Structure formats: structure tokens, C-alpha cells
Amino acid sequence: MKWTLSPRTRAAAWPGRRPGLLLSRGQFRSLCALALPLWLAACRDSQVVSYRIPKEHDTPAPAPAAPAGMAGLAVAATGTGGLEWTAPSAWQAKPPSTMRKGSYAVGGEGAAGADLAITAFPGDVGGDLANVNRWRGQLGLPPITEAELAAAFTPVTANGLAMKVVDLTGGAQRMLGAIVPQAGATWFFKLTGPEAIVAQAKSAYLEFLQTVRAAPVVARASATPPPAAGPAPDMANTPVIKADGPGLKWTAPALWQEKPATAMRKATYLVPGASGANSELAITAFPGDVGGELANVNRWRGQLQLPPLTAAELPATITRIRVNGLSVTLVDLTGGPSVRLLGAIVPANGATWFFKLTGPADLVATEKPAFLAFLQTLSAP
Structure with missing residues (x-):
């Protein structure tokens, strides 16, 4: 059996052959092998392929929405300027972390419970308004204005310390937070978790705040050598x-x-x-x-x-x-x-x-x- 192609096709496939010549079965198969990929590509649905190129930043990405504590700074948990407290026996202390002064699991089981984070930072950390709005942002709430700030606080006094407590709810999450200035630093006591668990723990949280107190000063003996040289917290x-x-x-x-x-x-x-x-x-x-x-x-x-x-x-x-x-x-x-x-x-x-x-x-x-x-x-x- 013989197959006939147009003169233009034969000229493109086999330059030099004279028009009008017939193709053998083997020649036709060779031509089909060349043309098949093109035919398949032409029949395939067109697709637009996009590639995501990372945006250049002059600064790294910011911390996550719920950042860890600020304990890496030189604010002592105890000693001069530090605070100490007594946690309820039902709260489970979490393993020590350089990122927090203290950390407790409150109520619930595992991830279903609430988390109490205790952190400290030199200075006022931007002021009360910035700190409250940072917490509001973590719950997906809009920021408030300076005029609205006073109504957001509940003042609490404990052992000579002046505290400002906020109670925030965003969706299914709730947060109780206390801001405690002390000796040139600001301490934060933040309880976050499912609304029902935080509501149940609120009384214990407020009682816990009443145990927060200035830590006694511990004097170092003059003969004690300085700590080994190395990169100090920064x-x-x-x-x-x-x-x-x-x-x-x-x-x-x-x-x-x-x-x-x-x-x-x-x-x-x-x-x-x-x-x-x-x-x-x-x-x-x-x-x-x-x-x-x-x-x-x-x-x-x-x-x-x-x-x-x-x-x-x-x-x-x-x-x-x-x-x-x-x-x-x-x-x-x-x-x-x-x-x-x-x-x-x-x-x-x-x-x-x-x-x-x-x-x-x-x-x-x-x-x-x-x-x-x-x-x-x-x-x-």
C-alpha cells in the first residue's frame, strides 16, 4: 500500500526529493514519528504556568503573629528589678525556655488547653497602647485609639505593684493580659486559649496576679568570680x-x-x-x-x-x-x-x-x- 503526501510536506520532510514521488510505509512512519509530538502539543489544552519569585526584603520576615517572649534581654526573673510569683498547683510548668520568664499549661489536655506566657522587656516596649494593640492583633481584632485605651484596662494592685489587666476575645480565642512596670522594665503575663477554658481559669488567673511580687535582692559575694566570657544575651x-x-x-x-x-x-x-x-x-x-x-x-x-x-x-x-x-x-x-x-x-x-x-x-x-x-x-x- 502506498501513501501520498502533498509536495510541500514532502519538501519539508525530505529536502532534495522531487515532487510527485510516493512514500514507502517506512518513510511514512518516520514522518509520523516526527509529527506526532507536535500534533499532541497542539491538541493539548493550553495552560498558563506561573512561578513565584520571592520578594526581596531589606529586613527578614517579622516574628509570627503570636511571638514568643522577650526573655532574651537582660531582665532578671529574680534579683534586682525582677519579679517572682506562686502559680496554682493545677497549672503545669512547661520546660524552661530562653524566650520566657515563665510558662504554664492551664486547663484542657495538650493543645486544647490555655497557655500562660510570662515575659519581660526593658523600657515600656512602645507604651500601653502599642502593647494592647499588639495583643488585639494576635486575636484578629482591630486596633483601638488612645481615647479608648482607659476603658480597656482594669487596674489591679498587688504587693506594691501597679498592674493593668485586659480581657480580649477574638473569635473562639480569649486572652487575659497583665502589664506590670517594674524597675525600668515591663513585664507581661498573658493567658491565651479557647474561650471556655480561659473563662474558667479567669478567677485563678486573677488570684495568681495577687502573688506577683518584687524578688528579693540577692547580693553576690565579692570573691565570686565573674561568669565565663561568652556571648551574653542580646x-x-x-x-x-x-x-x-x-x-x-x-x-x-x-x-x-x-x-x-x-x-x-x-x-x-x-x-x-x-x-x-x-x-x-x-x-x-x-x-x-x-x-x-x-x-x-x-x-x-x-x-x-x-x-x-x-x-x-x-x-x-x-x-x-x-x-x-x-x-x-x-x-x-x-x-x-x-x-x-x-x-x-x-x-x-x-x-x-x-x-x-x-x-x-x-x-x-x-x-x-x-x-x-x-x-x-x-x-x-
Whole structure:
């Protein structure tokens, strides 16, 4: 049996054959093998394939909607400025965590129960309105105004402490929260869970608040040696809580290696040295003044095992500069012969940003010009 194709098809399939020639069965099969994929593609339903390209961020993704506590900062659970409490026997203490001062499972079984989180943070953490609206946002509730704030609070006094308690319900979830200022810090006692369980636990929660008290001061013996050197807790080990207003932008030197984004920091850079040693730049941000300049400088000094400064000594240890309309406070600290810290404190849009370069003293000294040049790129949108 013979098959006949049009002259144009034969010319395209076998250049050089004369028009009018017949194809053998084998030649026709070869042609079909070539044409079949094209025919199938033409008959297939058309589809649009989309690809999601990650958006570039100048800061890592923020912390989850229900962020962990703020215990990574230098606010003691006990001792000077700390608080202590007595939890009901029915509450089950959860394993210790660097993210919380205390944590308890309340009522229910497993995930069905409520959770009490106790956290602390230097300063006012943006103020009462910001804190209440942060909690409201976690329950999917709209923010309130300053004029509405007073009606949202129930004042409670316990053992000389002034507390402000809120009771919020969002959908099937309910939250009881207490804000407790103490010794330059703010403590948060937040009970969250299914509405029915939190309602049942409210009486025990209010009784629990009555046990909260200032912890006794524990003096350290003068002969006790200082703790071993090492990276002390820093804001970079604490979830970054979003502040109102836009963030900051910057341009890092090409040799600095940006590390993967985390919820703990706005950004992190590895600064390599010629000898194989590295230093690190940590960028963090928090609402409010985070306790003020003196508290923040002394926190950094404590990380290098340096004694704290007094308010009178602070001006001589800092340098103030202006960068693109921003006020920047510079700190240069050396702890012993081997560790150095360059820090910048930058208030912006109701928050405080911290840029901290730490590492071997010789490497940080080499990188100081690059660090100062980097700060000159800071800008607020």
C-alpha cells in the first residue's frame, strides 16, 4: 500500500526529493514519528504556568503573629528589678525556655488547653497602647485609639505593684493580659486559649496576679568570680516586635556576607577576616527607647564583662553623628585584649534600631572604617 503526501510536506520532510514521488510505509512512519509530538502539543489544552519569585526584603520576615517572649534581654526573673510569683498547683510548668520568664499549661489536655506566657522587656516596649494593640492583633481584632485605651484596662494592685489587666476575645480565642512596670522594665503575663477554658481559669488567673511580687535582692559575694566570657544575651536573641512606622534601609559592603533571615533579627552579616577569623554584624529593632541610651550601653558593656557606667560618665564614652536626617549614637568598646564591639543606636519612627559589630579586636579594628561607611548609607523611607 502506498501513501501520498502533498509536495510541500514532502519538501519539508525530505529536502532534495522531487515532487510527485510516493512514500514507502517506512518513510511514512518516520514522518509520523516526527509529527506526532507536535500534533499532541497542539491538541493539548493550553495552560498558563506561573512561578513565584520571592520578594526581596531589606529586613527578614517579622516574628509570627503570636511571638514568643522577650526573655532574651537582660531582665532578671529574680534579683534586682525582677519579679517572682506562686502559680496554682493545677497549672503545669512547661520546660524552661530562653524566650520566657515563665510558662504554664492551664486547663484542657495538650493543645486544647490555655497557655500562660510570662515575659519581660526593658523600657515600656512602645507604651500601653502599642502593647494592647499588639495583643488585639494576635486575636484578629482591630486596633483601638488612645481615647479608648482607659476603658480597656482594669487596674489591679498587688504587693506594691501597679498592674493593668485586659480581657480580649477574638473569635473562639480569649486572652487575659497583665502589664506590670517594674524597675525600668515591663513585664507581661498573658493567658491565651479557647474561650471556655480561659473563662474558667479567669478567677485563678486573677488570684495568681495577687502573688506577683518584687524578688528579693540577692547580693553576690565579692570573691565570686565573674561568669565565663561568652556571648551574653542580646536583643538579637529576642523576637523582633514590629514597631509602628517604616523601617530603615542600608547598603552593606560587598565583602560582607549576608546570613539567612531569621525572626530574631532584621539582618545579620558575617564579616570575614584575612586570618580566617570572623566578626558579625547584628541588626535588631524594638519599639520605644528600650530603656534609654545608658541602659543599652551598659547592656553591651556587660556582654564584654565591663563595669556599668553612670549617667555622668556616659557622654564621654559615646559619639553622636547625623546620617541622612537620623540621629546615631556610636559606641566603641573593648573587653580584654581579644573582643571588641562597635555599636550604633538609631531612634527612628517610634522604634530604636541597633547595629552591633562584634568579634576579635584586631579584625573589628580593621573593619571600623567599613562599619562607619556602612552607617552613612542608613536612611529612613
